[in-house]
Amino acid sequence: MVSKRIQFYFRIIFIFLLFFACQKKKDFGEKITNxxxxxxxxINAADLHYKNKQLDSAFYLYNKARANCNLKQDAEDYVRCMYYMAEIQQSHADFIGSTKTALETIPLLYQLNNSEYVWSIYSVLGRNYYYTYDYPKAIYYYSKAFTIKTDRLSKLEAQNNIAVIYLKQKKFKEALQIFLQINKEEILQQKPKHYAKILDYIGYCYYELQDPKALLFYQMSIKLKSKVKDVDGLGRTYYNLAEYYQKKKATLSMMYAKLSYENYTLSDNTDERLNALNFIIKNSNSAIESKERALIYIKLVDSIYEARQKAKNQFAKIKYDTKREKDENLLLKTQKIKNELQLEKQGSRNIISYVIIILASLLIVFLYFYLTARTNRQKFEATYQSETRISKKLHDELANDVYHTLAFVENRNLSVEENRNHLLQKLEDIYSRTRDISQENNSVLNNQNYIVSLKELISGFNTSDTNLLINGLDEILWNTINENKKASVYRSIQELLVNMKKHSEATLVVITFKESHNNLILNYSDNGKGIDMTKMVLKNGLHNLENRIHSLHGEIDIYSDFGKGFKVLIKLPL
Known part of the structure; x- marks a missing residue:
């Protein structure tokens, strides 16, 4: 029986722990998904702004998404956001800020499955170093981009970028070799805009190498760019032609320079527009035109500087505000995590407490059955020994004395005073012996087992029909109360419970013990049928109860009404 109950409790523990673990896993999964x-x-909202060239809004949203990324779980989203932020900073000529943004992603690139973002980060770094004239580093990152496993067009772009750096380093032969190799790629020839750009670079290399084939490639490039309406690309080719005719035909050179300026204006390419304007100012034969163009140049430079400075400050502020907000959120999250850890610890402690309680309950159940069986066995043995001892005393002492007394009565004349006195003495001895045996058997009222005896007395009246409640019994310092008062309390409760059992038909009995102002207060109440106080006559039990309390200088008050239960208040001085 006990074994089955223990198994049942362990099953409950296992189910509870399994449910708790599953609930934690579910909560964690929902948090990550959300x-x-x-x-x-x-990110989708930022992409839409980026597509519509609303770069400020796009930067803000990319930065916001980045701040919410977990570097272990959302590495790809983080790198994607940082790449577009670096691109936007680069488009505003904030090359240092763009480089710093891109470099922050380097430790995460090895985690990415998508090589496209790795290639993009290396490319944006290559362009930043190119624009800041750090050509060795630019070549380094373009070379890394070239080694990435990606599509053929991306590899060709990386090669193209390396060749462009060679142009800046005046390594025209090396650059030309790369451009001519790229020019043969069929995939590139299918993209007119990109192919025209390569033709333009080949023409520039031939121009620098003083090869007349330069003009042919420029013309082929213009034809393709005009066909696809590549306004910005036309600006580049026209500028190259302006340089090409600069020493040969000044008028034609100026015409191409102005065409370059117009196309760059249409494409809103500010930097190249300034280069074209600068070329016109330097090569113009008209002082008035040069002055007008110079004023435009100065105004344009100032506006560009102001706009880019504002953009730099704005992007820096967005990142700073986000960092500050992230730091503040981090503090809040840290506090939240501490609270969650505290709750988890409390939860763990609760689980441990539940396990301990259940194990303790199992132990209590086991001890209950064990101790109950042992107590019953000890009671049976004690009762048997007590009955045997009392029987022996009654036989050895009282029976013999009674026999001798009967014999004395039969053989003596009781009219003689001496015989009467002897008979009375014999009877007194028999009474004394009977009282000694009775007191010996009732010693339980006067020893350290008093509380146990009192509880056993009360529990004997606690049946399926009568519910009996005790309050304050264990709070009384019984070892400080003398034996007569403890015996009186015991007999008083016994009288009240016997009276309740015989007459009241109560279903609920409450007995309360309390010490107050050096008095022991016993409060008894039941919900029985009660009695009419005006017609109440104390019978033997209650009369003895009153006499017993008054003999100890105590007080007793009885309250009752017909149909409203029975109450007794006893006060004994300590």
């Missing part, structure tokens, strides 16, 4: 959805939604 954060992932939030990041993707923000």
């Amino acid at each position: 954060n992932k959805v939030k990041i993707e939604k923000t």
Whole structure:
């Protein structure tokens, strides 16, 4: 029986722990999913702004999404956001800021499965170093981009970028070799805009190498760019032609320079527009035109500087505000994590407490059955020994004395005073012996087992029909109360419970013990049928109860009404 109950409790523990672990896993999974959805939604909104060239809004949203990324779980989203932020900073000529943004992703690139973002980060770094004239580093990152496993067009772009750096380093032969190799790629020839750009670079290399084939490639490039309406590309080719005719035909050179300026203006390419304007100012034969163009140049430079400075400050502020907000959020998250850890610890402690309680319950059940069986066995043995001892005493002492007394009565004349006195003495001895045996058997009222005896007395009246409650019994210092008062309390409770059992028909009995102002207060109440106080006559039990309390200088008050239960208040001085 006990074994089955223990198995049942262990099953409950196992089910509870399994449910708790599953609930934690579910909560954690839901938290990750919700954060992932939030990041993707923000990135999609940023992509839309980027596509519509609303770069300020796009930068803000990419930065917001980045701040919500977990570097272990959302590395790809983080790198994607940082790449576009670096691109936007680069488009505003904030090359240092763009480089710093891109470099932050380097430790995460090895985690990515998508090589496209790795290639993009290396490319944006290559362009930043190119624009800041750090050509060795530019070549380094373009070379890394070239080694990435990606599509053929991306590899050709990396090669193209390396060749462009060679142009800046005046390594025209090396650059030309790369451009001619790229020019043979069929995939590139299918993209007119990109192919025209390569033709333009080949023409420039031939121009620098003083090869007349330069003009042919420029013309082929213009034809393709005009066909696809590549306004910005036309600006580049026209500028190259202006340089080409600069020493040969000044008028034609100026015409191409102005065409370059116009196309760069249409494409909103500010930097190249300034280069074309600068070329016109330097080569113009008209002082008035040069002055007008110079004023435009100065105004344009100032506006560009102001706009780019504002953009740099704005991007820096966005990143700073986000960092500050992230730091603040981090503090809040740290506090939240501490609270969650505290709750988890509390939860763990609760689980341990539940396990301990259940194990303790199992132990209590086992001890209950064991101790109950042992107590019953000890009671049976004690009862048997007590009955045997009392029987022996009654036989050895009282029976013999009674026999001798009967014999004395039969053989003596009781009219003689001496015989009467002897008979009375014999009877007194028999009474004394009977009282000694009785007191010996009732010693339980006067020893350290008093509380146990009192509880056993009360529990004997606690049946399926009568519910009996005790309050304050264990709070009384019984070892400080003298034996007569403890015996009186015991007999008083016994009288009240016997009276309740015989007459009241109560279903609920409450007995309360309390010490107050050096008095022991016993409060008894039941919900029985009660009695009419005006017609109440104390019978033997209650009369003895009153006499017993008054003999100890105590007080007793009885309250009752017909149908409203029975109450007794006893006060004994300590």
